[in-house]
Amino acid sequence: MKEVLVNAERCLGCRSCELACAVAHSDSKNLLSALGEEKKPLKRIFVHQARDKKIPLSCRHCEEAPCVDACITGAMHRTPEGVVTNVGGPAECTGCWMCVMVCPYGVIRSDKERRLAVKCDRACLDEVEEPECVRACPTGALVFAEVDDYSRDRRQRFLVCLARSMDTSSV
Amino acid sequence: MHLVIIGNGAAGITAARTARELLPSARVTVISDEPGPAYARCLIPEVLAGDRDPRSISFVPPGFYREHRISLLSGRLVVSLDAVGRRLTLEDGETISYDRLLVATGASPVLPDWPGADLPGVFTLRTVAQAATAGEAARRCASAVVAGGGLVSLKAAWALKRCGVAEVTVVVKSPHLLVRQLDEQGAALVQRELSRAGIKFLFGLDLAAITGGAGGRRQVELEDGRTLPAGLVLVGKGVRPNVQLVRRAGGRVGQGITVNERLETTLPGVYAAGDCVEVQDLLTGAKTNSALWTLAVEQGRIAGCNMAGRPRRYSPPLTRLYAAQFGSVPFVSVGDVRGDGETAAFQKDRVYRKLCFREDRLVGFIMVGWVERAGIYTALVRRGRPLGRLKQKLLDGTVSAADLMVMK
Ligand SMILES: Cc1cc2nc3c(=O)[nH]c(=O)nc-3n(C[C@H](O)[C@H](O)[C@H](O)COP(=O)(O)OP(=O)(O)OC[C@H]3O[C@@H](n4cnc5c(N)ncnc54)[C@H](O)[C@@H]3O)c2cc1C
Numbered sequence: 334m335k336e337v338l339v340n341a342e343r344c345l346g347c348r349s350c351e352l353a354c355a356v357a358h359s360d361s362k363n364l365l366s367a368l369g370e371e372k373k374p375l376k377r378i379f380v381h382q383a384r385d386k387k388i389p390l391s392c393r394h395c396e397e398a399p400c401v402d403a404c405i406t407g408a409m410h411r412t413p414e415g416v417v418t419n420v421g422g423p424a425e426c427t428g429c430w431m432c433v434m435v436c437p438y439g440v441i442r443s444d445k446e447r448r449l450a451v452k453c454d455r456a457c458l459d460e461v462e463e464p465e466c467v468r469a470c471p472t473g474a475l476v477f478a479e480v481d482d483y484s485r486d487r488r489q490r491f492l493v494c495l496a497r498s499m500d501t502s503s504v
Numbered sequence: 505m506h507l508v509i510i511g512n513g514a515a516g517i518t519a520a521r522t523a524r525e526l527l528p529s530a531r532v533t534v535i536s537d538e539p540g541p542a543y544a545r546c547l548i549p550e551v552l553a554g555d556r557d558p559r560s561i562s563f564v565p566p567g568f569y570r571e572h573r574i575s576l577l578s579g580r581l582v583v584s585l586d587a588v589g590r591r592l593t594l595e596d597g598e599t600i601s602y603d604r605l606l607v608a609t610g611a612s613p614v615l616p617d618w619p620g621a622d623l624p625g626v627f628t629l630r631t632v633a634q635a636a637t638a639g640e641a642a643r644r645c646a647s648a649v650v651a652g653g654g655l656v657s658l659k660a661a662w663a664l665k666r667c668g669v670a671e672v673t674v675v676v677k678s679p680h681l682l683v684r685q686l687d688e689q690g691a692a693l694v695q696r697e698l699s700r701a702g703i704k705f706l707f708g709l710d711l712a713a714i715t716g717g718a719g720g721r722r723q724v725e726l727e728d729g730r731t732l733p734a735g736l737v738l739v740g741k742g743v744r745p746n747v748q749l750v751r752r753a754g755g756r757v758g759q760g761i762t763v764n765e766r767l768e769t770t771l772p773g774v775y776a777a778g779d780c781v782e783v784q785d786l787l788t789g790a791k792t793n794s795a796l797w798t799l800a801v802e803q804g805r806i807a808g809c810n811m812a813g814r815p816r817r818y819s820p821p822l823t824r825l826y827a828a829q830f831g832s833v834p835f836v837s838v839g840d841v842r843g844d845g846e847t848a849a850f851q852k853d854r855v856y857r858k859l860c861f862r863e864d865r866l867v868g869f870i871m872v873g874w875v876e877r878a879g880i881y882t883a884l885v886r887r888g889r890p891l892g893r894l895k896q897k898l899l900d901g902t903v904s905a906a907d908l909m910v911m912k
Contacts, residue, residue, distance in 0.1 A: 383906035390905055397805075399879075403798040403825075405546035407563045423565045424544065430827040430875050431798065434836045437886075438905040439877035445834060 515778025522808025645735025
């Protein structure tokens with residue numbers, strides 16, 4: 334499965350990914366009209382500063398995703414394509430925030446009014462099957478690739494699953 | 505190979521699904537005394553409220569059991585376990601042999617021995633059937649008393665109000681609501697929201713008795729002698745793990761069924777997972793019963809792997825992981841929030857946050873009114889490493905997952 338890989342060395346913190354993500358999740362899918370929408374679209378990727386690094390973070394679509402385990406309704410699920418999402422699944426999200434509580438990346442937001450957890454849903458893939466955040470990245474800090482395509486040391490430069498290293502319940 | 509699972513809840517269904525995927529050749533049987541497919545137990549307050557019908561809280565898609573080749577024996581109670589003969593006996597006398605067994609029998613509500621606690625009109629809230637019956641009764645009631653100030657009680661009180669019950673009074677023994685999850689300040693924000701919905705509260709005392717049957721006027725007597733009219737009484741005084749089958753078969757039981765790190769009980773070939781087991785809290789090391797959905801799912805997966813011959817270990821979990829929203833007030837509470845060490849609290853209008861530290865580690869936190877990025881704090885509690893420079897970012901509320909990634 335393809336993942337959004339992050340090369341923090343290349344991130345300048347320009348937030349183009351954040352903007353592209355928000356627009357892709359707006360009703361109009363257009364920056365100017367999105368600005369006028371009554372309910373402002375929510376981005377699902379966040380550029381953070383840690384020490385001297387800038388790191389864009391979005392859902393890693395973890396293999397044994399803590400948010401899926403924690404979901405009390407059954408809404409949060411993994412699609413056959415490997416996308417972890419709480420929309421279009423076997424049940425409805427009721428906004429209980431269990432997923433927000435357990436996501437170690439902090440990339441699931443809480444829309445209190447709609448009682449809906451909001452996260453990367455890969456609903457933004459374009460005609461070449463690339464997510465909008467990756468497409469918008471001008472420096473190549475974000476790459477959408479099959480993880481196995483990367484040699485071990487190359488992969489080292491990218492951030493891999495934090496959840497796995499932090500998960501105390503697995504082997 | 506016949507894998508048998510008692511319980512069709514979070515733990516049982518996760519184990520069944522996991523074992524099925526790993527062992528395509530095995531026979532998998534799930535037995536439950538509740539009727540129908542697995543459902544989202546935590547959503548039964550919405551059934552009580554009348555906001556959803558029982559079918560709409562199903563936890564598995566239609567056709568799940570057939571597609572996964574899981575035989576579901578629903579509406580069937582297991583009455584005994586013969587661990588030597590590897591055989592179960594059902595209430596109707598049928599016996600079922602197994603090669604490996606998972607006990608995922610969950611927990612049952614505690615019903616205090618108040619005089620009158622067995623009267624009609626007195627409910628607990630654990631099954632969808634109870635929720636539907638209580639909901640029907642509530643729609644004919646002008647008053648209700650809820651005993652207990654925990655999460656289930658408050659969800660029930662909220663639901664009763666939605667049923668249109670005019671007077672809903674919650675009687676709480678503790679000095680404030682949600683003592684397991686929140687401190688006084690945090691609880692006040694939740695209480696304010698519940699009060700705005702018309703729910704009333706009495707603190708510092710308990711019920712003493714319930715009087716009056718179905719025909720007469722039902723009343724609740726309080727410890728101080730006062731009485732409250734109660735068309736319906738809903739008792740939310742916690743749960744007790746269902747350990748009887750294992751105990752009677754000779755298996756060891758502590759705060760729940762005793763299991764090792766493979767989730768095996770002391771009986772050969774018998775595993776246990778979910779609300780029925782004893783776990784050891786990651787932070788305090790204390791033995792306690794497992795009583796959370798998340799833990800039931802994790803344990804179900806690990807038990808399923810082990811039953812299927814794929815060894816996996818279960819390590820001590822965080823046993824306090826709570827998230828909910830009442831009205832417009834969301835909250836999250838994780839870890840040890842007693843606050844007997846160093847704490848830092850912040851309040852601005854209706855947003856409250858408290859961090860609890862011990863020896864430069866984050867051991868617990870409370871967020872009320874605003875819960876964004878709570879998972880990062882949970883991750884820090886789980887990691888249990890010294891915070892160093894990160895502590896300032898925590899205090900400022902600016903910590904992000906990026907900080908955790910560069911933290912060694
Ligand atoms: C109203 C409510 C709200 C909740 N909200 C939350 C929440 O927000 N977050 C959270 O983490 N947790 C919550 N919980 C707790 C959560 O529901 C439980 O932790 C979880 O359901 C445990 O799953 P389980 O599979 O261990 O047990 P259960 O779901 O209890 O399933 C056990 C099953 O075993 C069956 N069974 C038992 N004995 C026998 C027998 N002898 N023969 C045949 N079948 C048997 C039972 O009928 C049942 O179907 C809530 C619970 C309630 C009631």
